[in-house]
Amino acid sequence: MTHLSVNLNKIGLLRNSRGRDYPNVVEMAKRTLDLGAFGVTIHPRPDQRHATYKDAHDLKNLLKKYPGKELNIEGFPDKEFLNVVLEAQPDQCTLVPDDPNQLTSDHGWNIARDQDALRPVIGKLKAQGIRVVLFMDPIAENMKLAKEVGADRVELYTEEYASQYDTEERAAVLQRYQDAAQAALDAGLGVNAGHDLDLSNVEALCENGAITEVSIGHALTVEALEYGWDNVVKMYLEKLS
Numbered sequence: 001m002t003h004l005s006v007n008l009n010k011i012g013l014l015r016n017s018r019g020r021d022y023p024n025v026v027e028m029a030k031r032t033l034d035l036g037a038f039g040v041t042i043h044p045r046p047d048q049r050h051a052t053y054k055d056a057h058d059l060k061n062l063l064k065k066y067p068g069k070e071l072n073i074e075g076f077p078d079k080e081f082l083n084v085v086l087e088a089q090p091d092q093c094t095l096v097p098d099d100p101n102q103l104t105s106d107h108g109w110n111i112a113r114d115q116d117a118l119r120p121v122i123g124k125l126k127a128q129g130i131r132v133v134l135f136m137d138p139i140a141e142n143m144k145l146a147k148e149v150g151a152d153r154v155e156l157y158t159e160e161y162a163s164q165y166d167t168e169e170r171a172a173v174l175q176r177y178q179d180a181a182q183a184a185l186d187a188g189l190g191v192n193a194g195h196d197l198d199l200s201n202v203e204a205l206c207e208n209g210a211i212t213e214v215s216i217g218h219a220l221t222v223e224a225l226e227y228g229w230d231n232v233v234k235m236y237l238e239k240l241s
């Protein structure tokens, strides 16, 4: 079984588009957890275009009422982001090497280049009992270094898997992700995955059991326009069970 963490960024985007608290991110998180999701994720970006730093605190307060469920906060570890994470104390923090002006996340860490910056950040988060995840491209050779800089898990960046899923490259690409996941496990890391996963491609990625948690938001929100939020969350839970 793979845990489902629903990314609420697009709920935040809809909310921010009218300047009122509707839809309410905390209400959607509560609804999602009550449906059986393992957790919720937000990825607040410096411009707070969708998820906000206030959402981090509000969601943390909600999760206090859900023992065993988790809050995952993703983002680039700049000073403001780290202050928010250290205040909010999520269960998990996924560090993502995004520039502020990126449309969305589109690459994993270059740990060999960034290790001196990452080590103290990871140490500070872990000292607070926060599980630390590094957002990584599916390159098996890089997994040992993720462990060496102190990460607890990696999150495999799955855009390439998703974009190749409906092509004849599917099997080869999936094998590369499975090899990267196994290399992470062999290095003593847990394995998460996310970005562009959807109802059609999530099952094949997770069926060998190597992946502990997927975080899904964009496609899930779009699919909910067709099937309804509750039905879509239940559909993912069924596929990941």
Ligand SMILES: CC(=O)[C@@H](O)[C@H](O)COP(=O)(O)O
Residues within 6 Å of the ligand: 007, 009, 010, 043, 074, 096, 103, 104, 105, 135, 194, 195, 217, 218
């Ligand atoms: C790291 C990752 O893949 C997700 O957090 C993704 O970046 C969502 O961000 P947007 O919702 O801004 O696309």
Ligand SMILES: NCC(=O)COP(=O)(O)O
Residues within 6 Å of the ligand: 007, 041, 043, 074, 155, 193, 194, 195, 196, 197, 215, 216, 217, 218, 219, 220
């Ligand atoms: N880490 C991936 C995530 O949180 C959601 O990515 P997406 O499903 O919005 O592409």
